[in-house]
Amino acid sequence: MPRPDRHEEIEINYLNEGSLVYNLGGxxxxxxxxxxxxxxxALPHQIVSFKGVASYFVVTIPFDRFLQWGLPESVQSHLLVGDAIACTDPQQSQIDAILLERWRTDLNHADEQTHRIVLLELQARMMRLSQSAPLGPPPVGDDDSAVRPKPQASTLEKAERMACFIAKNYKRAIPIADIAASVDLHPDYAATVFRKSFGVTINAQVTRHRVADVQSKLLSTDQPIIDIAYGAGFESLSSFNRTFRTSTGMTPRAFRKQFRR
Incomplete structure (x- = not known):
């Protein structure tokens, strides 16, 4: 990958053989x-090296559909701060290989009923993965060594570490000056580097995380909307309502009513 990719989906990878290394949010x-x-x-990600990989499976799930599946809040929290969640059950690997090949075959057919079956099987597999994955508390704050500046880092590397800093700290007020300081850049230059690297502004990336956090909480908890909004880092209810509607096309209350089961 010549530059980082970014899309509003949950991505699943499975290698039959070999290994590869992603740079995920720095x-x-x-x-x-x-x-x-x-x-x-949605976090900038890029394959930086691989060994012995002839081909591999990639599955992408729209983020809003993934939220509707009702996976544990701890899983969603880990994903939102940039963690990758991997299966640790060796007995599951052969089953996954069979499932992925079947899904690939099924999705090549235009049978709507078969597509629904694939989605149900995929949901069930993600629920099993959520149960078996060893998850501690998600990282919080800005003490992650991965976001500390490295000497002579390229501008792209610094942009990736800024993305990681945002993922760790979006729930609090984070001035661009703080984000820039995390990689030892002037705020104006940091903003330019980030926008040129990822095609979005720093503020847009912060908003992306906050809206995703709110969507997750609306579907997985009974918390009042105002508490969810402030907990995700929004500083006023009017700003939150405006931003959420712009991002999703509906109000928070309508989103919860439509998608929550």
Whole structure:
């Protein structure tokens, strides 16, 4: 990948053999063979190295559909801060290989009923992965060493580490000056580097995380909307309502009513 990719989906990777390394929001993660791995692809991600990989499976799930599946809030929280979640059950690997090949075959047919079956099977697999993955509390604050500046880092590397800093800290007020300081850049230059690297502004990236967090909480908790909004980092209810409607096309109340089961 010549430059980082970014899309509003959950991405699942599975390697039959070999290994590859992603730079995910400024941190490197290694994908091992025969281990189903998922991450939030809205974070800038880029394959930086690979070994012995002839081909591999990639599944993408629209983020709003993924939220409707009702996976544990701890899983959603880990994904939102840039963690990858991988299967650790060796007995599951052969089953995953069979499932992925079947899904690939089924989705090549225009049978709507078969497509629904694939989605149900995929949902069930993600629920099993959520149960088996060893998850501690998601990282919080700005003490992650991955976002500390490295000497002589390229502008792209610094942009990736800014993305990671945002993922870790979006729930609090984070001035652009703080984000720039995390990679030792002037705020104006940091804003330019980030926009040129990822095609969005720093503020837009912060908003993306906050709206995603709110969507997750609306569907997985009974918290009042105002508490969810402030908890995600929005500083006023009017700003939150305006931003949420612009991002999703509906009010928070309508979103919860339409998508929550």
């Amino acid at each position: 941190r490197q993660i290694r994908l091992e063979p025969r281990r189903l791995t998922m991450f939030w692809a």
